[in-house]
Amino acid sequence: MSEPWVEDDEFLAPPNYGGEEEDLANEDEVDDVLASPADVVTEDEVVDEPLDGPGIEDEGWSPAQGFRDGRRIVRVWADEQGILKDVRISANWRHKLADEPLDTAFNAAFMSMNAMLHTGEHRIPAPEPLPVIPYEGAAGWHTIRRARRELADLDAKLEALGDVPPSRWVGTCAEGTALSRAVVVRLGIFGQPVSVRFDPQWLAGSVYPKAISRAVLHAYRRARTKYQPPHVEYGERELLLREHARITDSMMASLKNGFEM
Secondary structure (H helix, E strand, C coil): CEEECHHHHHCCCCCCCCCCHHHHHHHHHHHHHHHCCCCCCCCHHCCCCCCCCCCCCCCCCCCCHEEEECCCCCCECCCCCCCCEEECCCCCCHHHHCCCCCHHHHHHHHHHHHHHCCCCCCCCCCCEEEEECCCCCCCHHHHHHHHHHHHHHHHHHHHHHCCCCCCCCCCCCCCEECCCCEEEEECCCCCCCCEEEHHHHHCCCCCHHHHHHHHHHHHHHHHHHHHHCCCHHHHHHHHHHHHHHHHHHHHHHHHHHHHHC
């Protein structure tokens, strides 16, 4: 005898992929994350309307309306810090995808979100200035000649550098998983979501949009727990220029000791 249909069980449970399904089913904070802002559509309205609404290229768009892929399959929301807060998927996602993987729709939505929220945000800061130490004794022509010699040596080193790597951010990506790696979310070095990978076998089953959304958010939060911020690795040219500034500042500071001809 078949089990009776439960009317309020709107979405089927994920298939048995391991021990994480109960975590997803019972995790209270998943539902908290899924709660959209007040100006975002409610769960009852989620079919195609929120995905077919305005996009970044449309007049009147705002971040509160979310970021979507070009085929209007996926829409994602983030807070002011760029933290992923909500994920919605079109009820017709299988039809809209045709033969393309769902990964591509998520990756396009993430690219749209990151381009809007993070472009120009991670400028490399200048190196911390070196301590300024005045030359000993009263300043004079000997002080200027000494500073010029030191600056000339630095200029020669700069000239000899040639094509060297500039200063850069150095960091590692982080990954989080859900449903025993049926869903894998990858973060860039600045902590923003950049891609999702789905197990095709899992997606081929009776999986509904809400189950996918929950799994993506769960994997994203796990990735955030592993994330380590990047650091700046300064290039040799930038460090020599910092030394150049220190010599000039030291010469000027020497004037406080007086000036002798």
